[in-house]
Amino acid sequence: MLGKTYPGQDCSAARALELVGERWTLLLLRDAMFRNYVRYSQFSESLGIATNVLARRLDGLVASGLMEARVTGPRADHREYHLTQKGLEMKPIIMALTAWGDKWLGPGPVVFRHSHDGGLVTLEPRCSQCREPVDVGDIGVQRRAVDAR
Numbered sequence: 001m002l003g004k005t006y007p008g009q010d011c012s013a014a015r016a017l018e019l020v021g022e023r024w025t026l027l028l029l030r031d032a033m034f035r036n037y038v039r040y041s042q043f044s045e046s047l048g049i050a051t052n053v054l055a056r057r058l059d060g061l062v063a064s065g066l067m068e069a070r071v072t073g074p075r076a077d078h079r080e081y082h083l084t085q086k087g088l089e090m091k092p093i094i095m096a097l098t099a100w101g102d103k104w105l106g107p108g109p110v111v112f113r114h115s116h117d118g119g120l121v122t123l124e125p126r127c128s129q130c131r132e133p134v135d136v137g138d139i140g141v142q143r144r145a146v147d148a149r
Helices: 012-020 023-034 040-047 051-063 091-105
Strands: 067-071 079-083
Touching: 012 023, 023 040, 023 051, 023 079, 023 091, 040 051, 040 079, 051 067, 051 079
Parallel strands: none
Antiparallel strands: 067 079
């Protein structure tokens, strides 16, 4: 069984995977982002996930700061799970996975639309300097400059 951490990796992608690399976690985020689910019962019905796994994943999302739990009734176990800004900013990741799946595995049931005008929303790599689209084959990597504080 694979571990949950990547201690030998000096990599932001590896650190992000420590938080969201388990499949149920990404699906929970998807449901919160695009279906506006906030209740345990909604996530459970949507995913058919075992209750102990669901509880652990939601607790993990809260602990990592991607969601916050809000008590909604007289009992502390009546909670809603809301995305934080940190969690909401995972939206392009879900969109990119969906676009890749649509292209290489077959179109899924959704497209992403701008809530203001209904236009299609796409993700496209662009150069910050010339603002032109960049082909994925032309994207390289370079070590980040060390901050000399």
